[in-house]
Amino acid sequence: MQPDPDIARAEAETAQPQGRKLLVKSYGCQMNAYDAARMADVLAPEGFVETSDVEDADLVVLNTCHIREKASDKVFSELGKLRVLKEARKAEGKTLQIAVAGCVAQAEGGEILRKQRAVDLVVGPQSYHRLPEMLRQAAHGPVIDTDFPVEDKFDHLTKPSEEKIRQRGVSSFLTVQEGCDKFCSFCVVPYTRGAETSRDVGKIVAEAEHLARSGVREITLLGQNVNGYHGIGEDGGDWSLAKLIERLARINGLARLRYMTSHPNDMADDLIRAHRDMPILMPFLHLPVQSGSDRILDAMNRKHKADDYMRLVERIRAARPDIALSSDFIVGFPGETEEDFKATLALAHEVGFASTFFFKYSARAGTPGADLDDQIPEEIKSERLARLSEVVEAQRHAFNASMVGRRIEVLFEKTGRRPGQIAGKSPYLQPVQVDGPDALIGETALVEIVDCGTNSLFGGLVEGASSQFRAGGEI
């Protein structure tokens, strides 16, 4: 006879010491932030309560990022500090368990234990549902799990309580797709997160409904290649991201939907139409282009030309004229000449981005880019980064300044910097501060923008214009 799973779980809960403190430190992308929350959810039934103070923690999980060298290096300097803390605890007869999760765990596996003996367990991004079991094993010696297991981790994750979701705020991430089959020649993601997989629509809807019931008003659908989503729909068919978004839009209580990150080649017609037809879909799209030079785009294995990107932007803007775009750029990819770099600057000028992330190329072991001749010297990378930064930062400031005098809808998330202020986000993810009542937290309202700072906008509530049912951009 199979044991009743609820009884088994109840027994497991009572068998564990209660009140242990957990600190999950997350680095890198939004998907890591989502994973960090889900790890805390998985460990809650084990008696772990979250803390933000490392001195207080019985278990520290470093949820790591491997995308660039600097991000990876952080892990080992952090682990060095934790080792000192662990030794101090030991001298007092107390314990500290240290776990390394995320993409460095996946990429380096057992090497981490060799480099830093204080580590108790190493868990890859596809195995963290196994954390409770691994922790039990770790009591007897170091444990590693960097499998891509046959079971779906999402089926084994614990649902967060409504109270926990409320604590996390009105805006939430939800992973719908994971992994990448694109193999851009600079990128570790296809190796650390594995092949593209999409979650079933039914499971995503159930998670989104639970979030909405618990007060979440905005969901950002996450995937390394999210617009390549194709999951099994409620009718058993293959659903696109646009069809998934249409379904999610019907959930009561949700005011805003977003998605990231997208590849230009997967920007399907139905998704562009969704931007035209669905006010719940925020008019802000992160669409990385990486470079403006065809030669470099080819070497990066991006499989499109600069002009394809420009034409795509035109089609998206024709469908949704108030849409704003953001991008990622890499400067100093192997072989990048001054002329190639100028093509990147020209593309940035031509598109006019509302915000931009820009990085120096970082050679990552195991990726094709790392083996290319003609790696670019660090000083040239730095010089190009500074020039690109000047252009795109000016664009960001101009975009923020263009909000002054406009009325935009704000989703209020928390109390503001000063008493009597509340803070929220514009449709374009700009932080907005206004004088207003705490009761508006969790609501959308129309705000007239009167000033803009380096990162934030400031405005006043437009009297009598609670815009709960007008999710969307500018009114």
Ligand code: 5AD
């Ligand atoms: N070097 C520099 N930047 C990188 N990115 C990904 N891999 C690298 C690398 N090896 C950047 C890309 C990507 C973003 C998430 O990180 O711009 O879109």
Ligand code: SF4
């Ligand atoms: Fe990396 Fe390219 Fe896949 Fe994005 S599309 S995750 S940059 S390989």
